[in-house]
Amino acid sequence: MSMSSDETDVVLTLRERIAANPRPALIWVAGLALLILLELGRIVGWILAAGGAVRMVIGAIPSVPWWVADNVADGLSGVSGGLSQVGGAIGFSVTAALVLIAGAFLVKSLFVPFSVSKKIGLDARQIGPDALSEHLLERLVIAAGLGVGAALILVTPVGGAVDAAVASLTNALEWVANGWTLSDRELISNEGHRSPDGGWEGTFLGLSPAIAWSIRVIVIYAYAFAALVWLWKGYTTYREHYREADWTPRDDWINRFRTHYWGIFGLIVVFGFVVLALWAPALGAANAEANLYSPYQNEFEYLTDDGQVESVAHGTANIQSRSQGGDSTVGIMSYDEYDRWAPLGTNPDGKDLFTFLAFGARTSLMIGLIGIGIATSIALMMSLITSYYKGTIDIATIVVSDTIISVPVFLMVLLLSVVFQQGNHPLADIYSGGLLLALIFGALYWPGLWRAIRGPSLQVAEQEWVDAAKSYGQTPMITMRKHMAPYILSYILIYASLLLGGVIITTAALSFLGLGINPPTPEWGRMVSDGRSYVSTSSWHIATVPGILIVLVVTGFNALGDGIRDAMDPESESGDAGATAAATGGGG
């Protein structure tokens, strides 16, 4: 097929390109739809959980101005009543304005590609002084819009209507979430009891719980793997059929990563860990709610020695299944007294260790992602700003970051978590202290990350294409995003994946000391702590299995980071000192 130069000039959008050759795209979308349909309930469940978190954050923001106002008023109440009211009002309005403007910057850069102020007919040059630039005006207009919206929701009945709408949507989603899903515990159930005639009742196809559970695990991992493969297939479909460029720098990264076996090992471990965390409720051999959280409110049936099927509370049964060394041990790959399948044995309380580990993976991943997410966002933003503007802001950031770095991270985490927990701060209650930990990690790790990527970002800022962008009038904001961020992002990705291992270790170490995540939320470090006195007994598995898992997962994240680095920057050596320091969590 030959094309004249006029024909190649016809520019097609992605949508038009797909319309011109819909077959590969349709096949892929059909596959994706099938995959989603198989796990519809669980996926909707995740969306609900994410939505709940977003709701919580958005719900907390409007309370900030009131909180500040209360604090200011409290502080001044000793001086005089009138002053305290005025101070409170000032605190309220200043905080509200700051929150609105910060929100406006966020909303503008994320959701508003066009100019609102131009749409409503405002021109910076006509209405204001010289200092009022187009950009500032735009942000102010959006901030005003947000303020009006917030006031409407908080003060007028509109808020009630919004609440009702959200609630009905949530209800509908919940209905879907409770519906069909492939990884349903009940569908391939391993919870049943022996029947008097020697078989099993209540389990999947009457198979033994061990086999039923294994089938479920295999199905879930197979599904997750298929989903991953399908995403990869989507990328290759795009690359082959719809991408205009026949080569991009990204292709080289991927090709290099595909032959980097250490990196692939890391990817496999991380994949296994993430699936364990995401599908924790389905993967556990026992129902977490019944076995871990409220063992005395839930009962199950079992076959007694004299051939009767009886009911017993999980809590009561757990007491009989404790692993405390000697004869009272439910070890790896065994059934307990009540014929419950315990793939990794039980813990000293008689709870199922595998279920505990799966939920612990959730905790670790949650803390790691939130903490590193916060740290990387701050580090990326600061590195862009400091390397672009340099000068005073750079020096100020150096001072701040050095101050934070000068205190050992682990010590600081200890200190802050003790302060918050002893002070009964409301933050310390969310997720058994997990959110607090994540926030502390975010606040403490960004200076190290910023330092690590400072060199590359200064280097990028010196590139002539940044000057070129300035020479034709590109705004600093877009210059940073388009011409600097992509380069820094690859470095930060490497360090973030290394640091994630550090966070997991530090969390585990804290919980080992009894300070990190409080019971009943499962955490691997606490399990190591609980089992450490039985290491030399027959109940050695309690501390050993989580310990090995911690090592494996942290190694996996480091390997993945190495792989990404070598793929993106093949000239760098593997034994990079900075990266190694990051991997240990900066002394954690």
Add this chain to the structure above:
Amino acid sequence: MSQRTLQSEEEMMDERDDVMVEVSDLRTYYDEGKLFGGNPVKAVDGVSFEIKRGETLGLVGESGCGKTTLGRTLVQLEEATSGEIHFDGTDITTLSGPELKAWRRDAQIVFQDPDSSLNDRMTVGEIVREPLDVHDWKTPRERQQRVRELLEKVGLQREHYYRYPHQFSGGQRQRIGVARTLTLEPKFIVLDEPVSALDVSVQAEVINLLEDLQDEFDLTYLFIAHDLSVVRHICDRVAVMYLGNIMEIGPTEELFADPANPYTHALLSAIPEPDPTAHRDRITLQGTPPNPRDPPSGCPFSTRCPARIRPEEYENLDDTLWTQLDLLREIVRERKRAERGMSDRLKSLLGRESRFGSINEIYDELFKGLEIPDSIQPVLEQVADDVRAKNEESALELLNEEFGSVCDTDIPAYHPVGDDGRVSLCHRHEPGHDTPRAVIDRRHR
């Protein structure tokens, strides 16, 4: 000092070559706003010239002389410390915000290193298109169309739109950079050593491309280079820069054929001769350029000038001796500047040897085997005493008094030389002095 320049050029100015860029007394200093004050780097230190519409003005000089900074200041990549740049009548140093952005369409820059001036993570199309996106030029579809046309115009193919810079050679990458500067249809382009990073074989192609584009789009160029043969080929006029000052500026052929300024002489004598048998006297400049934080108080070139004016009573001294005397002055000057260092002061306080040699060693090295006339013997001894007493200040004063001249004390004015508005910054053009050429011939040939 530029008064005379302006007059002489006004006379010959007609409708055809009107002035597009007029720079007056421009200064660009670095490191001014530092927390602890200190001397700024005077990269561009009082420069005045004009660029006429449609011409190519060459800007030459050794590395570090401030030519790139001057070019960057002209397109407002650096902020001028003082002075004015009039672009079609508007002083662009005062522009900001939307006005600056609007003006940027008219003045663009081509960078030296095509590896560094193109963002590797973007396709060629995105790179060339970005200026159009910034200025919201017509519809996205028309922008793509224009980018493809430009790619063709600079000698690439329309299909290269979706390629990445990695897939191109250095010459091709520089063509992409040229295409990007052309997107906004500028009137004035600063070419910052556009071919010096390229293979020699590719240089000519890019130079020819730039010349063709100039004809096609009526462009005005400021061509910064250190390759003098390229400058001679492409430029209508040339400005020779040294230590932040323009030493000589005038029509290319005239300047190359009959240089007026001593620095131009020295620079031109450094052009390699293709014929290895040809004999040519190269003027070797002694020492290195002075630190731009601390330029000489008189003529910027006075410390190294091969035609420096010498006091009459010493006019008959041997040339070799003069060279050594000038070197001595440089050494004392450098010592005076460096002696301010804290650790050296401490060392000398403690009686320890600092990193400077003793004055005896210096004298040995400078004057060994030379016959020192009685007339200067006492002066040298006094200088040695002062230096031993750590009093470089008075040693330098004495040296200046004895061996210095108007070159070291007064900044020269621009003197018209030649017939075509050429000017040169040198005291030797004043009445009563020999011309630089005569002096250089006498002293160095």
